[in-house]
Each structure stands twice: as C-alpha cells, then as structure tokens.
Amino acid sequence: xxxxxxxxxxxxETPSDAEVVSHQLMLRAGMIRKLAAGIYNYLPLGLRSIRxxxxxxxxxxxxxxxxxxxxxxxxxxxxxxxxxRWTFYGKELLRFKDRxxxxxxxxxxxxxxxxxxxxxxxxxxxxxxxxxxxxQTKFRDEIRPRFGLMRGREFIMKDAYSFDVDSSAADSSxxxxxxxxxxxxxxxxxxxxxxxxxxxxxxxxxxxxxxxLAESGEDAIVSCNACSYAANVEKAESAQLPVGTETGLxxxxxxxxxxxxxxxxxxAFLGVATETTVKTLVYAHENGEIVMALVRGDHELNEIKLKxxxxxDDIQMASEExxxxxxxxxxxxxxxxxxxxxxxxxxxxxxxNMVNVVIGANQKDLxxxxxxxxxxxxxxxxxxxRSVVAGDPCPRCADGKLEMWRGIEVGxxxxxxxxxxxxxxxxxxDPDGKxxxxxxxxxxxxxxxxxxxxxxxxxxxxxxxxPIPIAPFHxxxxxxxxxxxxxxxxxxxxxxKQLENVGIExxxxxxxxxxxxxxxxxxLIGIPLRLVVGSKSLAEGKVELKIRATGEVHTLSISDAVxxxxxxxxxxxxxx
RNA sequence: CGGUGAGUAGCGCAGCCUGGUAGCGCACCUGCCUUGGGAGCAGGGGGUCGCUGGUUCGAUUCCAGUCUCACCGACCA
Numbered sequence: 001x002x003x004x005x006x007x008x009x010x011x012x013e014t015p016s017d018a019e020v021v022s023h024q025l026m027l028r029a030g031m032i033r034k035l036a037a038g039i040y041n042y043l044p045l046g047l048r049s050i051r052x053x054x055x056x057x058x059x060x061x062x063x064x065x066x067x068x069x070x071x072x073x074x075x076x077x078x079x080x081x082x083x084x085r086w087t088f089y090g091k092e093l094l095r096f097k098d099r100x101x102x103x104x105x106x107x108x109x110x111x112x113x114x115x116x117x118x119x120x121x122x123x124x125x126x127x128x129x130x131x132x133x134x135x136q137t138k139f140r141d142e143i144r145p146r147f148g149l150m151r152g153r154e155f156i157m158k159d160a161y162s163f164d165v166d167s168s169a170a171d172s173s174x175x176x177x178x179x180x181x182x183x184x185x186x187x188x189x190x191x192x193x194x195x196x197x198x199x200x201x202x203x204x205x206x207x208x209x210x211x212x213l214a215e216s217g218e219d220a221i222v223s224c225n226a227c228s229y230a231a232n233v234e235k236a237e238s239a240q241l242p243v244g245t246e247t248g249l250x251x252x253x254x255x256x257x258x259x260x261x262x263x264x265x266x267x268a269f270l271g272v273a274t275e276t277t278v279k280t281l282v283y284a285h286e287n288g289e290i291v292m293a294l295v296r297g298d299h300e301l302n303e304i305k306l307k308x309x310x311x312x313d314d315i316q317m318a319s320e321e322x323x324x325x326x327x328x329x330x331x332x333x334x335x336x337x338x339x340x341x342x343x344x345x346x347x348x349x350x351x352x353n354m355v356n357v358v359i360g361a362n363q364k365d366l367x368x369x370x371x372x373x374x375x376x377x378x379x380x381x382x383x384x385x386r387s388v389v390a391g392d393p394c395p396r397c398a399d400g401k402l403e404m405w406r407g408i409e410v411g412x413x414x415x416x417x418x419x420x421x422x423x424x425x426x427x428x429x430d431p432d433g434k435x436x437x438x439x440x441x442x443x444x445x446x447x448x449x450x451x452x453x454x455x456x457x458x459x460x461x462x463x464x465x466x467p468i469p470i471a472p473f474h475x476x477x478x479x480x481x482x483x484x485x486x487x488x489x490x491x492x493x494x495x496x497k498q499l500e501n502v503g504i505e506x507x508x509x510x511x512x513x514x515x516x517x518x519x520x521x522x523x524l525i526g527i528p529l530r531l532v533v534g535s536k537s538l539a540e541g542k543v544e545l546k547i548r549a550t551g552e553v554h555t556l557s558i559s560d561a562v563x564x565x566x567x568x569x570x571x572x573x574x575x576x
Numbered sequence: 577c578g579g580u581g582a583g584u585a586g587c588g589c590a591g592c593c594u595g596g597u598a599g600c601g602c603a604c605c606u607g608c609c610u611u612g613g614g615a616g617c618a619g620g621g622g623g624u625c626g627c628u629g630g631u632u633c634g635a636u637u638c639c640a641g642u643c644u645c646a647c648c649g650a651c652c653a
Contacts, residue, residue: 009586010614011586011587011602011603012587012602012603012614013587013588013601013602014588015587015588016587016588016589016646017645017646017647019646019647034645036644036645037644037645037646091577143577143650146646146647261653262652262653263653279653280653281651281652281653282653300651301651302651303651317650317651317652317653323653329653330653331652331653332653333653334653360653387651462613478612480611480612481611481612484611485611513611513614514610514611514612514613514614514615515611515612515613516611516612516613516614516615517613517614517615518612518613518614519612519613519614520613520614521614523613524614532612534612536612544612
C-alpha cells in the first residue's frame with residue numbers, strides 16, 4: 001500500500017476532549033473520528049486493525065466449531081416483551097417506532113433474536129450441541145459514553161450463543177468458549193486475566209470476564225497471589241477476617257456526636273479506629289420495600305451483592321423521607337437499634353465477630369459505643385455484602401492474599417441456563433420423545449474495545465506500538481528523499497514487492513515529505529516494524545530495520561532484512 | 577438524571593466585560609529553498625462567530641430560549 005495514495009489523517013495536537021491515551025492516539029493516528037457522542041467513523045487504518053482482530057476471533061470461533069451468521073440490528077419489541085427484558089433493560093435500550101407505530105429497538109445484544117430462530121429450527125437433540133455467532137454492530141444508549149471506542153454507544157461486538165441438551169453439555173460448550181477466548185487474547189499478545197464475574201442484565205448462573213490489565217480500566221479486579229482465584233470486585237467473595245483479641249461485652253453507652261455524620265468524623269471524634277465502627281445504610285426497591293444493611297466502618301457495601309442476595313431487580317439508596325419513616329433519624333446517625341418500623345436488617349459476615357462497636361443511635365447528634373449484636377440490636381441475616389479490598393485473605397486457598405488490578409473488560413462468557421429458552425419456549429425432543437428445555441450460553445467480545453485496550457497497553461510517548469497480529473500493517477517502508485532520488489525510489493519499490501510477495505503487509509511511505517515527518521507519522525500509527533531506505537546506506541547495499549517496540553536497529557542487506565521481517569511476522573502470528 | 581464548563585476556519589485557541597460584521601498557531605494551496613526525527617522564507621484560499629428570537633441605527637459581543645459537546649457526580653449516612 002502506497003502511503004501517498006492511502007488515507008491516514010494524522011494530527012499533531014492532542015484533541016482536547018480525549019481523556020485516555022487509546023482515545024487520543026486513535027484520533028491522532030487517524031484511525032477514528034467522532035460523528036456523535038459515542039458514535040465513530042472507522043477510518044481506513046482503524047478499520048484494518050479492527051478487521052485483523054475480527055479475523056483472529058473468527059478463526060478461533062470456527063476452530064471451536066461455532067457457526068457464523070448475521071442477525072439484524074433492528075429488533076421488534078415483541079421478542080423483548082416475551083423475554084421480559086423490554087421493561088427490565090432500562091434506558092440503555094434505544095426504542096423507537098416505525099411508520100405503523102409498531103415498537104422496535106436497536107439491538108444491544110441478541111439473545112432474544114437467536115433464541116427465536118433456534119426455537120423455530122432446532123427441534124431434536126440430534127441438532128445439538130450447536131453454537132451460532134456473529135460479528136456485528138450493536139447499540140446501547142449508555143448513560144455516559146466516553147473514552148472513544150472503549151465505551152461507545154455504537155460498537156462492534158462478536159457474540160456467540162450456544163445451545164445444548166442439558167446443563168453438563170452446556171458446561172462443555174462454555175469451557176470450549178472459555179478456551180477459545182484464552183487463545184484469542186493470547187494470540188493478540190495482550191496481558192489479560194480471566195476473572196469470575198457478576199452476570200448483570202444478561203442474567204444467568206455464572207460467568208467469566210476477560211480483562212486486559214490497564215491503569216485506565218473501568219473495572220477493579222482481584223486475583224490471589226497464591227492460587228488461581230481471580231474475580232471482578234463486583235463479584236469477589238470476601239473471606240472471613242481473623243478475629244481480634246477477645247474482650248468481654250462492655251456496657252452500652254450513648255455519646256453526643258454533634259454534626260458528626262460520616263464514619264471518618266465519628267471515629268476521629270471518638271478517637272477510635274474506623275474498624276471498630278459499623279456503617280448503616282438503607283436501601284430501597286422501586287416498589288418501596290426497604291432494607292437496612294450493615295458493614296464495618298472502613299468497608300464498602302457492595303450493592304451488587306446486596307441486590308443479588310435480596311433477589312431484587314433494582315436497588316437504590318433510600319430517600320431521606322423513607323429513612324426517617326423507618327428509623328426516625330436523619331442521615332448520619334443511623335443504626336439498627338430502636339427502629340421505628342420493623343425492617344429487614346442484613347449485616348456483613350465480618351460483623352459476626354465484632355464486639356463493642358460504635359454505631360448510630362437513630363437520633364440526631366447521637367451515637368452508641370460498645371453496642372453488641374443480639375444484646376443491643378438484632379440482625380436478621382449475616383451474609384457477604386461488602387466489597388473485598390487489597391490484602392484480604394483469599395476465599396479459595398489457605399494462605400493467599402488478594403491483589404488489586406484495574407482492567408478493561410474485553411470479553412464475557414455466561415452460562416445462561418434456561419432463562420431465555422424457557423421465556424421463549426425453545427424446546428427439543430430428547431431420545432425418548434420427551435420435550436425438554438434447551439440450555440444456553442452466551443459469549444461476547446468487544447471488538448473495538450479490544451483494539452483500544454491493546455493500544456492502552458502498548459504505547460509510548462511517540463504513539464501506538466501495535467502487537468503484530470492486530471497491527472494495520474506489519475511493516476512500514478520509509479523511502480528517504482524518494483521524490484528526488486530515483487535510485488532510492490527504485491530500490492524501495494523493489495523491496496516493497498519482495499516483501500509483499502512473501503505475504504508481508506507493507507505501508508510504503510512514498511510521500512514527498514521530509515524524513516522527520518515520515519518517522520513521526522510512522523511511530524504515531526504504531527506499525528511494529530520499519531524499514532528505512534536511504535541513499536547512503538543503500539550505496540553499500542544496506543537498509544535499516546527498526547523494531548518499534550524496543551527501538552533496536554539492524555543494518556542489513558536487503559535480502560537479510562526481508563527474511564528477518566518475514567521471520568518476525570511469522571513468529572508473532574503463530575503465537576498461542 | 578444532577579452539577580460545572582464550552583460551542584468563533586479542518587484542529588487547538590484569542591476576541592466578547594467596555595456592540596461598529598473577525599484574528600493567532602497548526603493544517604491546506606502556490607513558489608523558492610531544504611531533505612535521517614514534525615525545517616525556513618514569500619504569497620494565498622478558507623469562517624451565515626451552534627441555532628432561533630429579542631434589544632439596538634448596528635449584535636460574535638447584551639438578553640431570552642433552544643440544540644450539541646465535554647468534564648465531574650450518581651458507593652454516600
């Protein structure tokens with residue numbers, strides 16, 4: 001490909017509205033341009049990277065015997081009403097009406113559509129296992145699109161859906177996809193972790209997320225430093241903490257704490273550690289149901305755990321009025337003692353071992369010290385409702401500690417069970433002629449997001465450093481002063497042909513630009529290998545090969561350079 | 577959805593307070609010069625100042641409305 005005939009609108013200045021490096025660099029490198037909030041044009045260079053990644057995904061899906069198809073972007077409301085998600089999915093689902101006033105939505109995911117197809121076509125146990133996938137544009141009307149392709153509203157996604165006769169067969173399909181995902185991200189040369197995850201709005205029984213590690217990641221994940229346990233913080237189970245030195249129960253005391261509304265205020269005011277306090281939170285369901293949740297003062301409540309424990313489809317902090325009506329207290333002095341109204345009290349497991357705690361007294365400017373569960377207040381249920389923190393003991397092994405990372409979620413695999421097949425009556429006949437419900441799994445990969453994550457993980461002050469498997473070109477060929485120097489030009493054209501003949505994708509920089517401009521642009525757009533042809537070294541039959549990632553430079557004969565490039569590319573593409 | 581801020585040339589910005597219909601840097605075009613890390617000189621093209629309405633002899637500037645965008649927040653008792 002000749003640079004002069006191609007289209008790579010690079011930009012020197014960093015766009016002011018781009019926060020994260022991948023977004024800045026994709027704009028500067030001329031890979032993407034914004035059309036509207038969270039909606040982008042994929043320019044030629046960006047598209048090449050995306051296609052590269054898509055093809056890796058496609059190869060691994062095919063290898064895992066998933067079957068490619070394509071579903072529509074626009075979906076009828078009826079299917080979503082049938083699955084119950086028309087109301088459940090919320091504002092992220094972009095809804096609209098056609099000319100006949102019939103309701104539709106832009107597909108944010110395709111469980112309904114695929115299940116509908118399968119229930120019409122799959123009738124026998126003989127037709128399973130089967131796994132359909134597509135690579136397609138989805139739309140989710142995000143609250144706050146940001147970070148370029150990382151959290152767009154319109155985005156390209158690979159989604160796959162497996163259909164099996166029973167739960168254990170579904171488990172095998174799930175494992176197969178899990179392994180395929182491991183291969184995909186390994187082939188791309190990414191530093192990633194597979195972690196246990198919450199299932200969110202997709203639903204289902206269990207799931208893993210594939211996280212590319214990066215400081216700018218929107219998710220917090222933990223992994224054990226001793227065993228293989230790794231999980232999203234939303235999901236990570238907390239282990240019981242070691243019990244402190246045993247002391248007897250002390251006398252309950254009421255203490256004035258004027259204007260001390262936060263845990264930090266109260267602990268500082270009383271001169272105690274926040275670990276000896278209990279934080280009281282009140283949550284409400286949309287339908288008005290209210291619960292009280294207790295966690296240790298220095299811990300954070302995990303709303304997802306609480307929501308899942310309660311089996312609620314919605315959770316929010318209770319309003320000031322709701323809180324007053326059940327506790328009689330203003331916010332800041334809440335506690336489980338002397339409740340005005342009987343409400344369910346859920347406490348974190350850690351509280352089981354705590355004695356003589358500081359807690360709100362349900363009266364303005366008043367707290368209790370030496371409060372004890374069972375004597376001074378009652379707890380209905382102890383369970384795991386806190387978020388784990390770095391250094392917590394591992395929930396799976398004896399002596400591991402949890403480490404914290406930030407990650408970008410690039411893939412997610414779910415065991416769906418029969419959630420959608422039941423709702424949409426997707427059934428089959430087993431060998432005995434009995435009707436059974438199909439077991440499903442679904443498996444997503446954010447295509448654009450993975451490319452962005454790769455950039456997030458692979459860049460320097462000069463620009464992007466693409467891993468070879470997803471680089472838009474394998475190698476750039478920079479001809480110095482080519483518009484004036486016919487020898488250099490002829491040699492460059494020849495080298496370009498030689499490289500292309502052995503399957504190397506070459507970006508031949510034949511522009512009428514000064515060398516500095518070419519070097520800067522080629523660094524910025526992140527082509528992994530760069531071959532420079534200049535008159536001086538060419539006179540000695542040499543060219544210069546520079547490795548973008550390491551900066552190492554090799555001065556080689558043309559034939560050596562071609563074979564080295566060939567080897568480097570081959571080596572990178574065969575990694576798995 | 578709440579808070580804050582911003583919309584002036586393709587991009588980044590100034591001008592606006594103290595109304596008199598626009599300017600800088602980069603990019604772009606032409607020429608000369610230069611050619612191993614975003615050169616220099618000279619000349620040039622490009623803007624209904626987000627949109628609608630109001631005040632005024634006159635509005636990019638003042639006022640009202642509206643749209644768009646960005647950032648922050650929505651783990652706090």
